[in-house]
Amino acid sequence: MNLLDGKFLAQQIKDELKTAVESIRVQGGKIPHLAAVLVGEDPASQAYVRNKVRSCEEVGFGSTLIRKEADTTEAELLSIVAQLNADPEIDGFIVQLPLPKHIDENKVTLAIDPRKDVDGFHPVNFGRMAQGLPAYLPATPFGILEMLRRYDIPTQGKEVVVIGRSNIVGTPMSILLSRKGNPGDATVTICHSRTRDLAEHARRADILIVAIGRTEMVTADMVKPGAGVIDVGMNRVDDPALPKGYRLTGDVDFQAVAPKASWITPVPGGVGQLTVMALLMNTLKAARSEVFG
Numbered sequence: 001m002n003l004l005d006g007k008f009l010a011q012q013i014k015d016e017l018k019t020a021v022e023s024i025r026v027q028g029g030k031i032p033h034l035a036a037v038l039v040g041e042d043p044a045s046q047a048y049v050r051n052k053v054r055s056c057e058e059v060g061f062g063s064t065l066i067r068k069e070a071d072t073t074e075a076e077l078l079s080i081v082a083q084l085n086a087d088p089e090i091d092g093f094i095v096q097l098p099l100p101k102h103i104d105e106n107k108v109t110l111a112i113d114p115r116k117d118v119d120g121f122h123p124v125n126f127g128r129m130a131q132g133l134p135a136y137l138p139a140t141p142f143g144i145l146e147m148l149r150r151y152d153i154p155t156q157g158k159e160v161v162v163i164g165r166s167n168i169v170g171t172p173m174s175i176l177l178s179r180k181g182n183p184g185d186a187t188v189t190i191c192h193s194r195t196r197d198l199a200e201h202a203r204r205a206d207i208l209i210v211a212i213g214r215t216e217m218v219t220a221d222m223v224k225p226g227a228g229v230i231d232v233g234m235n236r237v238d239d240p241a242l243p244k245g246y247r248l249t250g251d252v253d254f255q256a257v258a259p260k261a262s263w264i265t266p267v268p269g270g271v272g273q274l275t276v277m278a279l280l281m282n283t284l285k286a287a288r289s290e291v292f293g
């Protein structure tokens, strides 16, 4: 079994981004600048956003963090989005999800200028992705494509089973891998909470991608011997014995599945590491006007 090392790849990409920033600096170009908006106190969201801002600093990007109280109104948030849309210093920005219940996430996503939508959540970017046009790809699927590419894992003609149909991971992942190209050209099945006999589908997979958000739900009997396994899960499980009071687990029972797989991504240290790098790669594209010209 091979472990796909997200940490190693993230460092490789970080070094490439640093070099790109250096070359922009030498040529007197615009240094990429990412803004992140965080509403409320959700601990996981705070950690994700901190990580995004820290990664910007590490590669030499500009970064702006806008923190708002949980009782921020939808109108206030929409006004922040409008300001970021209009600010020429900001190349791309994200509004961290989930938002407090009183704010309509769709309305906020639609308000983001697609040219600055480095999360790739706006329907314009989603549509462009689906049609194979230049687009900001959502960070997690983009990170997974990068992992497949850099480990030279063939996908052409493979049976790929994606478990989970979210707008930000499962659905775009299934589209990207079924499209023409490399990675791509796979035969993709998408499974979800209403799928009959999930295990039966999962067992057919040459490559199994799990993004369902349920701790260790994929067990060894659901994996074909020699399959590749990508675990997108990032679940916090209470563990009073640890200093933080919790541990991170994936959606795959790693201990049981790893010996059966030909390769697998760990949690932590797998896909999550690349998600942030994908966001930074999108921000670099935004600064270079590569997607929309």
Ligand code: GUN
Binding pocket: 094, 095, 096, 097, 098, 119, 139, 140, 168
């Ligand atoms: N919440 C969980 N993942 C993401 C992400 O990729 N972007 C944003 N904005 N919020 C998230």
